[in-house]
Amino acid sequence: MNIILIAGSPSAPSRSTRLLQYAGEQLALRGHRSGLLQVRDLPAQALLHAEFGNAELKAAQALVAAADAVVIATPVYKAAYSGLLKAFLDVLPQDGLAGKLVLPLATGGSQSHMLALDYALRPVLTSLSARHVLPSIYVTDAQVAWSAEQGLTIDSAIVQRLAAGIDNLSASLLALQETAVTEFAPVHFSQVRCSV
Template identity: 35%
Template structure:
């Protein structure tokens, strides 16, 4: 059975990216794909900052990645690149830790001006970690995700359709592997 690791590269649970996480989780559940979520901001900050490779929490997160056939990488755009918290965690993965995994980047930003963040910032780092099957990522503008009550979100139809298409391709790919 296909298993997915979801890496959340945000500093808290209140980001609009949580709306994308919730939507992706729903789609994975509907397709009977099991998954585990790694919320980087919940890992011990000192272990992340000091690159404590032998940290139990870091080792547990890396084990989730190792045991997955697919990986969703969620990040906001900060200063024309992916988040620093995501980079800090990616630096703690083994050199070829993403080899033989299907990867789907899901990125949120403030304008289409940062659309190329996936291709020129994130994908090269994923490739350096051994990724050789990166599904075309989805870039969503934050204004296409409405914050509603109780930390819930509503994704606009066009953005939701792009996410669904990419997730469907991702799921087909991991089920083949």
């Protein structure tokens, strides 16, 4: 199953992108492949002007369309997800997440912004026809740190929450895969026999 990791931070490097990459590594350990889409690398003018014909935007839309699941990460600014991420979500088709599982991740300065995922991002993901938006994982800046010497350091409670979220996503993907394999092929009505 194909998973796309969408980094919605306008900054590089960023805590939310590092957290997203960690999630990708954990998914790989569970046997899933994923690709990273950094929205900040898309052409700003095309995003801001919603240039649907732009080749780079079309390629990004195709990556999302080909995915079975999406892990989306954003910093929280002013009690909402990033404007950059909003610009990208706005150029997806209305059913751009149809049939997909979505795991939202966010980082923010304090616990005060935790509900931004449920009250700001989740409704948008649902309006894009996501099959299921899994429980969000919010991380404060104090719970995730980076240093050149130690690399990424994540608070142990967050590591457990991430493991639970990733396990949930992995199990849901496997269940979908099994369902797809065991589904019956459609039978034309002319081939149905009925005895009374």
